[in-house]
Amino acid sequence: MDSRKMIGFGFLRKCGAGVMHLFVVTMCLGLSMCNIYGAHYAVLSNAPTWLKIMILPLYYYLVVNYFAAYMQAVFSDPGRPPKNPEDSLTTRCQKCNHIKPERTHHCSVCNQCCMKYDHHCPWVANCVGLKNYGYFIKFLVTGLIASSLSLLIEILALFSSKFCTHCTTTTRTLSAILCLTFSACSVMCCAMMFFSHVPYLKSNQTTVESYDNDFDKRQAKKNGLNYEYPYDRGLKKNLEEVFGPKVILSWLVPFWRNVLQVDGLGYVNCKNNKL
Ligand SMILES: [Zn+2]
Numbered sequence: 001m002d003s004r005k006m007i008g009f010g011f012l013r014k015c016g017a018g019v020m021h022l023f024v025v026t027m028c029l030g031l032s033m034c035n036i037y038g039a040h041y042a043v044l045s046n047a048p049t050w051l052k053i054m055i056l057p058l059y060y061y062l063v064v065n066y067f068a069a070y071m072q073a074v075f076s077d078p079g080r081p082p083k084n085p086e087d088s089l090t091t092r093c094q095k096c097n098h099i100k101p102e103r104t105h106h107c108s109v110c111n112q113c114c115m116k117y118d119h120h121c122p123w124v125a126n127c128v129g130l131k132n133y134g135y136f137i138k139f140l141v142t143g144l145i146a147s148s149l150s151l152l153i154e155i156l157a158l159f160s161s162k163f164c165t166h167c168t169t170t171t172r173t174l175s176a177i178l179c180l181t182f183s184a185c186s187v188m189c190c191a192m193m194f195f196s197h198v199p200y201l202k203s204n205q206t207t208v209e210s211y212d213n214d215f216d217k218r219q220a221k222k223n224g225l226n227y228e229y230p231y232d233r234g235l236k237k238n239l240e241e242v243f244g245p246k247v248i249l250s251w252l253v254p255f256w257r258n259v260l261q262v263d264g265l266g267y268v269n270c271k272n273n274k275l
């Protein structure tokens with residue numbers, strides 16, 4: 001018997017990924033709870049009624065939309081290839097032996113293939129691919145808006161000495177430092193991740209594909225040619241491929257289920273169409 005199998009490297013690897021996921025997901029939820037604490041208990045609970053009526057419904061709508069998108073990104077099928085496809089696809093993954101349609105990649109953390117694979121995200125403890133990329137982007141954007149609002153509320157309260165007025169001076173100082181740090185961290189993390197995905201969203205690329213596309217683009221430039229991304233169908237259709245045809249509703253309604261028009265077995269290849 002293979003000695004690697006005997007001592008259970010596969011099991012240890014799974015445990016390692018499990019511990020990493022648990023740590024990062026707990027951190028993500030912890031940061032979110034600190035933001036809610038900072039905005040609600042430390043500031044808004046002491047605010048005048050008119051301000052509470054104006055801000056609280058908007059703030060909690062954002063929070064619910066954020067948690068809904070997060071749960072959908074974590075628990076959705078990211079787009080595993082079907083076991084018995086109708087089309088007789090012959091290409092198979094050498095690592096898991098599943099069928100491998102175009103734009104499919106094998107995730108070494110999950111040890112499974114994922115269609116339109118973008119990356120494996122420890123923040124959502126899941127692959128990010130064809131079916132949950134929209135939820136992942138919505139999680140980043142709602143997280144960015146909610147944590148920015150938390151930060152703004154906390155800064156305004158701090159400058160007007162309304163921060164945690166029911167606390168002792170020590171608790172107030174500690175709460176202010178922690179809340180502002182956590183909110184600023186959340187804003188930075190969400191902003192960095194979201195803005196790195198904007199060019200991919202616009203041009204219908206995945207993170208994995210962008211490496212090859214960037215290389216091909218440089219090569220084409222050297223040869224005086226104009227490189228076109230193969231799957232770029234224009235902004236509207238690119239967004240519909242990620243969020244489904246009802247893009248606005250998918251953003252506004254918490255737990256909205258994106259119904260995609262692509263099944264992941266084939267894509268419109270704009271480059272081929274133009275030839
Ligand atoms: Zn595979």
Ligand SMILES: [Zn+2]
Pocket residue numbers: 107108109110111119120121126127128
């Ligand atoms: Zn994965």
